Amino acid sequence: MSAQDTVLVVGAGPAGLSAAATIASMGKKAVIVEKEDILGGAPIISGYAKLVPSGEWAKDAIGRMVSRVEGDGNISIHKSAKVTQVAGEAGNFTATLSNGDKVEAGAIILGTGFTHFDSINKPEWGFGTYEDVLTTTQMEQMVTAGQIRCPSDGRVPERVAILLCVGSRDRQIGREWCSKICCTVSTNLAMEIKEISPSTDVFIYYMDIRTFGLYEDKFYWKSQEEFKTKFVKARIAEVTKSPDGRLLVKGEDTLVKRPIVIPMDIVVHAIGMDPNALNPEISRTFGIGLEKHGFIDRAEQYTNSQGTTRKGIYVCGAATGPEDIDSSIAQGQAAGARAVADLYGQQKIAS
Amino acid sequence: MAIHEKTLIDPDRILQHDHLVIDGVDVSGSWNTMITPRTLTDYEEHFEEIIQSYSGGENVHRCWQCGSCTNSCTMYAQNVDFNPRYWIYLIRLGLKAELMKDKDIIWQCVSCNKCTNICPKDVRPEGVMKATAHWLEENGLTPKTLSTHFDEEFTHQCIEFGRIEDTEVMVGFFKRSGQPLVQAWIVEFGKRLTKHMPLGQLTKMGMNVVFRPKTKSWGKTGEVLAEYVKAQKEAAHHG
Numbered sequence A: 001m002s003a004q005d006t007v008l009v010v011g012a013g014p015a016g017l018s019a020a021a022t023i024a025s026m027g028k029k030a031v032i033v034e035k036e037d038i039l040g041g042a043p044i045i046s047g048y049a050k051l052v053p054s055g056e057w058a059k060d061a062i063g064r065m066v067s068r069v070e071g072d073g074n075i076s077i078h079k080s081a082k083v084t085q086v087a088g089e090a091g092n093f094t095a096t097l098s099n100g101d102k103v104e105a106g107a108i109i110l111g112t113g114f115t116h117f118d119s120i121n122k123p124e125w126g127f128g129t130y131e132d133v134l135t136t137t138q139m140e141q142m143v144t145a146g147q148i149r150c151p152s153d154g155r156v157p158e159r160v161a162i163l164l165c166v167g168s169r170d171r172q173i174g175r176e177w178c179s180k181i182c183c184t185v186s187t188n189l190a191m192e193i194k195e196i197s198p199s200t201d202v203f204i205y206y207m208d209i210r211t212f213g214l215y216e217d218k219f220y221w222k223s224q225e226e227f228k229t230k231f232v233k234a235r236i237a238e239v240t241k242s243p244d245g246r247l248l249v250k251g252e253d254t255l256v257k258r259p260i261v262i263p264m265d266i267v268v269h270a271i272g273m274d275p276n277a278l279n280p281e282i283s284r285t286f287g288i289g290l291e292k293h294g295f296i297d298r299a300e301q302y303t304n305s306q307g308t309t310r311k312g313i314y315v316c317g318a319a320t321g322p323e324d325i326d327s328s329i330a331q332g333q334a335a336g337a338r339a340v341a342d343l344y345g346q347q348k349i350a351s
Numbered sequence B: 001m002a003i004h005e006k007t008l009i010d011p012d013r014i015l016q017h018d019h020l021v022i023d024g025v026d027v028s029g030s031w032n033t034m035i036t037p038r039t040l041t042d043y044e045e046h047f048e049e050i051i052q053s054y055s056g057g058e059n060v061h062r063c064w065q066c067g068s069c070t071n072s073c074t075m076y077a078q079n080v081d082f083n084p085r086y087w088i089y090l091i092r093l094g095l096k097a098e099l100m101k102d103k104d105i106i107w108q109c110v111s112c113n114k115c116t117n118i119c120p121k122d123v124r125p126e127g128v129m130k131a132t133a134h135w136l137e138e139n140g141l142t143p144k145t146l147s148t149h150f151d152e153e154f155t156h157q158c159i160e161f162g163r164i165e166d167t168e169v170m171v172g173f174f175k176r177s178g179q180p181l182v183q184a185w186i187v188e189f190g191k192r193l194t195k196h197m198p199l200g201q202l203t204k205m206g207m208n209v210v211f212r213p214k215t216k217s218w219g220k221t222g223e224v225l226a227e228y229v230k231a232q233k234e235a236a237h238h239g
């Protein structure tokens, strides 16, 4: 296995898996380095339920992507490993892994993804204080388990509130981006909750609804029209607890200019996508730049759209900023194809 | 049941009939209330910029109407007409006439800054309240507040004499704000002062009132200062 035949792929989420499969399908070798002991990225590690927009269970959909690379002779996989050092340059990198192995590669692709926003950073909304305040990932896990119950005492919730933009679009906590997918995920989650627990009413508290493109009617309208999800234009001031143990959601319904204090049984934070917490380390190790929010910066938008600020190193998926799975996969393919093209370029010079 | 939204509508646009027959159909009862449409012509194009020109109002254009300020607001909890989000909306659109309806409560902001701490866009609503209150006051739309009267007397003495004299400030402040000089609490205050204060100190205070001390060769400095303050005010050129 020579550098000119190989692309190193870091991270095995939808983006990295897609890049590796693309490289292998073009007859080159991919070496995957994943820090966790399972492949599949956020949808598998965090146990997402049914995915937007396919409606397929995450473990099936992403599971297919995982078995595709696991069964490929051109792909080798290092789990529970990270890259600790990168020497050389485009066409001839040598990466040292935390497990002691060395990988020679002509190009490198980063599919290192994002970190879920930690709701503890918004204490006024009750996460970490009240058992019945959850994040979307926890709610997805509940849906996957097939039962909607209040964690505090196991009762079936009468009312569930989903608060949008938790950890996104908020100068107070230095997160000035929209996480892109949480509106759609939340409208979908509302339908999933209603499906499992028909007696539960779901409320979505929003500032804007951003179910972009084809997600509008399939998720927003369907959730509202067929599943009776109620949309309230308000950003919540605080979540507290009433003496009877129910949660109290306090806010202003801005459309009718009226204060609201509404009892809820479960409050769900639609958490956003932060830059990967490891990005400063990744930036140092790979010698690449980060953009102003802390995601991995891209060289140029149009003719080298997956290029990082360093020649020969590419980036795809949520590592570049909040992305959905479809776009992450497409970017993985783009990065994979571009990296393989580089290998051919290098071979021409080499021969 | 009271319809809350009615409070948003000018009373003279609500038409209520005990008996109403439209095209031969008796709609008395639930359908007896009509609202005459309103054509808005009173947009003040530059209202937002005017408020922005007052200290504290600079970020008003950032607001996206999420309502966080209002629902966290100390005063809103007392009175639901105290609605910073709504006022910011009116300022942004230039709906001055609408804002005027609440002009007598805007100053009630207690500067607790809960709104500023929660606002996701860093609008600093507390500053906007302050800026709006100043604009109202400067344009004579609301009476001068006590603190403005105090500031004016204080500044006046600084510029005039290069220093202040406590008793004079209080007397001037009472005069400006139309309060009587003899008030029960002042009398009591004076009594206790004379009882507990060392004689030397008391004499000094009395002398100061009679022979008001002045900073040496202040005259010219005062003029320069006054001019500077005037220039600063003009530079801010509020509308």
Ligand SMILES: Cc1cc2nc3c(=O)[nH]c(=O)nc-3n(C[C@H](O)[C@H](O)[C@H](O)COP(=O)(O)OP(=O)(O)OC[C@H]3O[C@@H](n4cnc5c(N)ncnc54)[C@H](O)[C@@H]3O)c2cc1C
Binding pocket: A010, A011, A012, A013, A014, A015, A016, A033, A034, A035, A036, A039, A040, A041, A042, A043, A048, A050, A051, A052, A053, A081, A082, A083, A111, A112, A113, A114, A115, A116, A136, A137, A181, A185, A271, A272, A273, A276, A278, A282, A316, A317, A318, A319, A323, A324, A325, A326, A328
């Ligand atoms: C609650 C929630 C629900 C969502 N639901 C949907 C949905 O239904 N449909 C949809 O399209 N999108 C959804 N998304 C978005 C989706 O999660 C992302 O689009 C997707 O995970 C991005 O894939 P990725 O491969 O770029 O990153 P990730 O999935 O984050 O994968 C990155 C991988 O890289 C690994 N890694 C990170 N750093 C290193 C390192 N230094 N060394 C080695 N490995 C590393 C990680 O362990 C991980 O396995 C959802 C997001 C959230 C928050």
Ligand code: SF4
Binding pocket: A164, A165, A166, A168, A169, A177, A178, A179, A180, A181, A182, A183, A184, A208, A209, A210, A270, A272
């Ligand atoms: S996608 Fe929706 S919930 Fe997520 S940050 Fe954007 S607006 Fe907020």
Ligand code: SF4
Binding pocket: B069, B072, B073, B074, B075, B076, B084, B108, B109, B110, B111, B112, B113, B114, B115, B116, B125, B126, B129
């Ligand atoms: S500073 Fe004023 S407007 Fe802001 S929360 Fe306090 S009282 Fe309300």
Ligand code: SF4
Binding pocket: B062, B063, B064, B065, B066, B067, B068, B069, B070, B084, B085, B088, B115, B118, B119, B120, B121, B122, B123, B124, B125
């Ligand atoms: S909290 Fe900020 S953005 Fe939200 S309505 Fe108030 S001023 Fe506007």
